[in-house]
Amino acid sequence: MSRYRGPRVKIIRRLGSLPGLTSKISKTKLDRSTLNKKISQYRIRLEEKQKLRFHYGLTERQLLKYVRIARKTKGSTGQVLLQLLEMRLDNTIFCLGMATTIPNARQLVNHRHIFINDYIVNIPSYNCKPGDIITIKNKEKSQSIINTNMNLSQKLQVPNHLTFDSTQLRGLVNQTIRREWIDLKINELLVVEYYSRQV
Structure with missing residues (x-):
């Protein structure tokens, strides 16, 4: 299917x-x-x-x-x-507010806009682990897409297991998510x- x-x-x-x-x-x-x-x-x-x-x-x-x-x-x-499911890369990007929906986050990953620990990852199902640093490609197009998504995104609060620096457009996975945070x-x-x- x-x-x-x-x-x-x-x-x-x-x-x-x-x-x-x-x-x-x-x-x-x-x-x-x-x-x-x-x-x-x-x-x-x-x-x-x-x-x-x-x-x-x-x-x-x-x-x-x-x-x-x-x-x-x-x-x-x-x-x-x-x-x-919550620790998948596409969901993590959505939770950070870098994408408006999970399909939008999957497209960002597939189009190679996302780095994890300074390596390009183009697999949306990648399992994020505590300590992973999520950044975006250092190109103007990538940054403008993320900024547009952040403005459109209605996500006000980043979950407790993630940290997001909006000035550097950089996310950090602090720990594995707990059920009560979902x-x-x-x-x-x-x-x-x-x-x-x-x-």
């Missing part, structure tokens, strides 16, 4: 606010209470999984791979899964339950 490129407002109308997918806000919201149909447990789990998938811009295969890695890692599977309203246990038969 390829990456989703369709209308984004349609997705947030169905699943709720997903800041990583789009900064737009839906004017109308699908109200479940008006539907007379009984909502199944499968549907609830599926919607939680879709929220996670669309927010981080993953394909089904990528998300399944992250769930398998989280299962093998010591600790709560749901929390480890969210940590893996803003996304999602029940990760339902996602793990959804994949329990496939893993």
Whole structure:
């Protein structure tokens, strides 16, 4: 299954606010209470999984791979899964405010605007580690793109596990993120339950 490129407002109308997918806000919201149909447990789990998938811009295969890695890692599977997804390079750039959405951050990485520890990294799924220094290419075009994104970005607060110097356009990963610092309203246990038969 390829990456989703369709209308984004349609997705947030169905699943709720997903800041990583789009900064737009839906004017109308699908109200479940008006539907007379009984909502199944499968549907609830599926919607939680879709929220996670669309927010981080993953394909089904990528998300399944992250769930398998989280299962093998010591600790709560749901929390480890969210940590893996939050520490991706494209999400880290979005959290620093250098991009307006995660797809925008992925494009910056793919077009080789981003350096990690003075090396170009063009893989959006790169796993950031504590101590990584994220900078941008020292070209006028790269700096103007980042400055424009920072002006458009509605992110006011950088998460606790990151530090951002707006004068030098430089970010630092201080530590691995904790569950309570993640803003996304999602029940990760339902996602793990959804994949329990496939893993």
